[in-house]
Amino acid sequence: MLKNLFRRPPESPTHPMVKPPPPLAFDVADLYRGPVDPGSEVAEKDEALDEKLRQAYFWIVNNAVISPHYDLEYNEGPAPSYTFGDTRSRLVLPTAQSYSSFVLLPLLNFAVRRRCLLVGGPGRGKTASAVLMGVLAGYSLQEVRRAIQHGQPQMTISDLLGNPLPADLIQAQSLEQIRISWRRWLGMRVKIIDEYNRIPTRTQSALLTVLADNYAEILDHIYECPEAAWYLTANDDQGGGTYQVIEALRDRIDVVVRALHFNTRFFSELLTRVEEGIRPEEVVPAELIFSPAQSERMYREIARLPVPTEVLRRFEFFASQLEFFEAAGAQLEYKTKDNLKLSGLDPTSLAALDSGRDRVKDLGVQTRNGLSVRAMMSVLIFAKALAYLRGLPMVGLEDMRQILPFVLHDRLTPDLDAPFFEAAGNGVLRVDRVSWIRQLFDLSCQEYDRLGLDRDDPLRKLSQDFAKGLEGLSEPEVKARLVEIERLLASWSKQRKLFGHLYDDVLYLKYLHQRYTNYRAWLQWKKA
Numbered sequence: 001m002l003k004n005l006f007r008r009p010p011e012s013p014t015h016p017m018v019k020p021p022p023p024l025a026f027d028v029a030d031l032y033r034g035p036v037d038p039g040s041e042v043a044e045k046d047e048a049l050d051e052k053l054r055q056a057y058f059w060i061v062n063n064a065v066i067s068p069h070y071d072l073e074y075n076e077g078p079a080p081s082y083t084f085g086d087t088r089s090r091l092v093l094p095t096a097q098s099y100s101s102f103v104l105l106p107l108l109n110f111a112v113r114r115r116c117l118l119v120g121g122p123g124r125g126k127t128a129s130a131v132l133m134g135v136l137a138g139y140s141l142q143e144v145r146r147a148i149q150h151g152q153p154q155m156t157i158s159d160l161l162g163n164p165l166p167a168d169l170i171q172a173q174s175l176e177q178i179r180i181s182w183r184r185w186l187g188m189r190v191k192i193i194d195e196y197n198r199i200p201t202r203t204q205s206a207l208l209t210v211l212a213d214n215y216a217e218i219l220d221h222i223y224e225c226p227e228a229a230w231y232l233t234a235n236d237d238q239g240g241g242t243y244q245v246i247e248a249l250r251d252r253i254d255v256v257v258r259a260l261h262f263n264t265r266f267f268s269e270l271l272t273r274v275e276e277g278i279r280p281e282e283v284v285p286a287e288l289i290f291s292p293a294q295s296e297r298m299y300r301e302i303a304r305l306p307v308p309t310e311v312l313r314r315f316e317f318f319a320s321q322l323e324f325f326e327a328a329g330a331q332l333e334y335k336t337k338d339n340l341k342l343s344g345l346d347p348t349s350l351a352a353l354d355s356g357r358d359r360v361k362d363l364g365v366q367t368r369n370g371l372s373v374r375a376m377m378s379v380l381i382f383a384k385a386l387a388y389l390r391g392l393p394m395v396g397l398e399d400m401r402q403i404l405p406f407v408l409h410d411r412l413t414p415d416l417d418a419p420f421f422e423a424a425g426n427g428v429l430r431v432d433r434v435s436w437i438r439q440l441f442d443l444s445c446q447e448y449d450r451l452g453l454d455r456d457d458p459l460r461k462l463s464q465d466f467a468k469g470l471e472g473l474s475e476p477e478v479k480a481r482l483v484e485i486e487r488l489l490a491s492w493s494k495q496r497k498l499f500g501h502l503y504d505d506v507l508y509l510k511y512l513h514q515r516y517t518n519y520r521a522w523l524q525w526k527k528a
Helices: 003-008 028-032 048-064 100-113 125-135 141-147 157-161 166-170 201-212 247-251 262-276 292-303 310-323 338-342 373-389 395-409 434-453 460-467 475-492 500-525
Strands: 081-084 089-092 113-121 160-166 180-181 192-193 217-220 221-224 229-234 257-258
Touching: 028 257, 028 500, 048 125, 048 292, 048 373, 089 180, 100 113, 100 257, 100 292, 100 310, 125 141, 125 229, 141 160, 141 292, 157 160, 157 201, 157 217, 160 166, 160 217, 160 257, 180 221, 201 247, 201 395, 217 229, 217 338, 229 460, 292 373, 310 338, 310 395, 310 434, 310 500, 373 395, 395 434, 460 475, 460 500
Parallel strands: 113 229, 113 257, 192 229
Antiparallel strands: 081 089, 160 180, 217 221
16 A cells, blocks of 8 residues: 555646746657657657656655755745854755755756766665666666676676677687677666776776767777766765776766765654565656656757856856966966966965965865866756756756755865865865855855946957857957957056956957957958
């Protein structure tokens, strides 16, 4: 009886206030199709997949993974708050639909087919959460379990990918004649690597090829893998274990999720499962299974969700402050933390040269690195996925704020010796990286507001004019724009300090100046 209750999907709508997503682009081919098969992709187009995704979330959080932690907080109006303990720890009661990161983020990763790392001690539900994602993809529980790759110190490349057929090794006259028996997990749309930090370094390199480039290679034979949602687990988030995780593999991870503690007030739930023999992964409602066509359509809908300019600009402003390091180079282009890292020098040895700015207020001082292009793209797709699940027509600033800490968790390295962490109340942020990144973004937004960049962005008109293209511009118009760029740079050069956001703007103006200079030379050649 209880198992039947577990098999019920949540009542729809799960979020009555949201509007249905805009329809997909019109396809002329739809006019020529015959009667609709109820199981076809055409029939599935009528199903609101954002609602189905929310139903999956609420079924998991209420029936499968016991995670009563609403750490992704949304509010509509003032929210009651209370403080506890000597450190005045703050509890907020959200006034809008909020979410548990441990359940939500693996589900968003499923929707956007990226790479998720689940970290936490043994027995905290990391592998069970990943298995549920495999079941949601339409695989049987037996298929999912057999496809899990368990990291262990003896794992070879053949254990991970497959083996050449023994008979072919003896009889073949060339590598092309050797057939490979590939592992079945390579063809699945959900891939699970348990305890990936116990895999030997050489085997990690083979795993990297599959994870990053979607193909496996043995003896010059290639197996092309489908797009998949990846789930890797580890018992800590420092890459430790039997083997150190290679940096390139860690860099490919898009989002990090921490398994939060078990609230002992939910012992009765555990008791029920023991007494009734209920295993949630065995009773996932059929209505929550996503077909391959639905998964593909859901990804397309998420990808085309717009990011408003005002939200994108705040993310740009935030990212621009992290990479700049004035003492890292003589030429302007080389004044970056990445250039400092390549030099092999200790950043603290150059800190004295990078002086004059307020090292508490300068956000870039808090980090040892900036953001890679891959990290920025991960932020954008997960922010889109979060807004999609919430039923929004576009990404909101709060969606960006909530998703940043989990995407940048392993991408942004704090400088724990920075003065910011010495300030009263900030010491705990050395440990709580999620709260640190979120506060870093909040401070960036405050500085953005102080500078009034929403009202007066000095590059807005120059950017808009350039986006229209160069074709048809006259030589006087080009000259006027060059003069405007030089005037703006001359004005900024009178400031005594150079900050990260200004650094990126200066280099952008140099780029525009070079494009207009080249175009003017072409116009002059054309007249000659």
